[in-house]
Amino acid sequence: MGGTNGHVSNKRLHGYNRSCGESEAIVISQLKLWQPKGTLHVTASSAKKILIMGGTRFIGVFLSRLLVKEGHQVTLFTRGKAPITQQLPGEADSDFSDFSSKILHLKGDRKDFEFVKSSLSAEGFDVVYDINGREAVEVEPILDALPNLEQYIYCSSAGVYLKTDYLPHFEVDAVDPKSRHKGKLETESLLESRGVNYTSLRPVYIYGPLNYNPVEEWFFHRLKAGRPIPIPNSGLQVTQLGHVKDLARAFVQVLGNEKASKQIFNISGEKYVTFDGLAKACAKAAGFPEPEIIHYNPKEFDFGKKKSFPFRDQHFFTSIEKAKSVLGWKPEFDLVSGLADSYNLDFGRGTFRKEADFETDDIILGKSLVLQS
Numbered sequence: 001m002g003g004t005n006g007h008v009s010n011k012r013l014h015g016y017n018r019s020c021g022e023s024e025a026i027v028i029s030q031l032k033l034w035q036p037k038g039t040l041h042v043t044a045s046s047a048k049k050i051l052i053m054g055g056t057r058f059i060g061v062f063l064s065r066l067l068v069k070e071g072h073q074v075t076l077f078t079r080g081k082a083p084i085t086q087q088l089p090g091e092a093d094s095d096f097s098d099f100s101s102k103i104l105h106l107k108g109d110r111k112d113f114e115f116v117k118s119s120l121s122a123e124g125f126d127v128v129y130d131i132n133g134r135e136a137v138e139v140e141p142i143l144d145a146l147p148n149l150e151q152y153i154y155c156s157s158a159g160v161y162l163k164t165d166y167l168p169h170f171e172v173d174a175v176d177p178k179s180r181h182k183g184k185l186e187t188e189s190l191l192e193s194r195g196v197n198y199t200s201l202r203p204v205y206i207y208g209p210l211n212y213n214p215v216e217e218w219f220f221h222r223l224k225a226g227r228p229i230p231i232p233n234s235g236l237q238v239t240q241l242g243h244v245k246d247l248a249r250a251f252v253q254v255l256g257n258e259k260a261s262k263q264i265f266n267i268s269g270e271k272y273v274t275f276d277g278l279a280k281a282c283a284k285a286a287g288f289p290e291p292e293i294i295h296y297n298p299k300e301f302d303f304g305k306k307k308s309f310p311f312r313d314q315h316f317f318t319s320i321e322k323a324k325s326v327l328g329w330k331p332e333f334d335l336v337s338g339l340a341d342s343y344n345l346d347f348g349r350g351t352f353r354k355e356a357d358f359e360t361d362d363i364i365l366g367k368s369l370v371l372q373s
Contacts, residue, residue, distance in 0.1 A: 063252070110138055127255065198262060207342055303363065
């Protein structure tokens with residue numbers, strides 16, 4: 001494959017018109033939420049030339065800002081379909097101007113392996129953050145292009161663990177080679193086999209401003225509309241959410257950290273929550289009355305290809321003790337304050353990724369009403 005699908009642009013990018021990406025606008029509420037804690041102190045001599053694969057949608061928006069604040073030179077590798085920078089509501093003009101003047105862009109398709117190899121080898125990078133990698137085959141050309149890479153930091157998923165009755169999941173637990181995240185498992189194996197100094201983070205459910213997965217947004221749509229919230233089965237299924245800003249801080253904390261060398265860490269919130277508890281937490285965080293919850297048996301319905309609920313219908317949570325003890329990392333957000341952060345800086349401003357769709361709710365509620373009558 002040739003390099004015709006992309007071109008290198010090392011021009012320092014300046015701000016886009018503020019109307020760009022308004023539907024994905026967010027706020028930086030307090031600067032302290034952005035400051036990484038722990039022992040990482042970057043000096044000019046330790047500033048790294050960093051490549052982020054992705055970086056314009058969700059995790060990367062927060063991660064790239066932290067890295068630039070820490071004094072690193074950061075390049076985003078994207079297809080160029082989304083603005084490379086967007087001013088966040090509440091962000092000072094000077095802060096945005098400073099960030100957007102320092103962020104660099106490499107435009108291309110990561111599946112154009114020849115272009116990836118030629119462009120990355122020409123640039124040379126110390127560290128790669130792979131935020132959007134799904135398959136090992138997408139990672140090989142990056143490693144080939146950067147033989148002297150200091151660290152490869154990978155966003156994996158807790159979805160790789162084999163389903164079990166014994167929870168929480170620990171990093172040493174059995175994994176599922178047939179999971180829909182098997183490509184992430186294969187990537188971790190590739191990094192290990194190639195002898196790369198890698199660090200892999202395994203989030204559970206990620207939430208927070210700009211979330212493109214309908215996690216908290218699914219609940220907020222129903223709360224705003226004053227609708228009951230349909231939850232499968234008992235609603236006592238236990239799960240775990242981690243705030244995107246806490247995840248971004250963890251990504252920064254493993255950078256250049258010898259304790260993170262060739263290590264895997266679960267990253268999520270400190271507490272677990274039931275599905276019913278999550279519905280109530282969303283209401284509390286957003287200032288809505290406690291919702292009416294309707295439980296239903298999913299086996300009694302045919303929803304076609306539509307999902308009636310945004311979570312796995314099972315217990316699903318991990319231990320984050322390794323990250324806390326080895327890295328000294330700790331989540332800053334508890335669930336309610338994190339959901340409030342998400343609501344106030346995003347949905348509460350009228351911005352969201354997906355329109356409300358209550359079709360499956362109406363099927364469930366219609367049958368429930370028949371049964372009640």
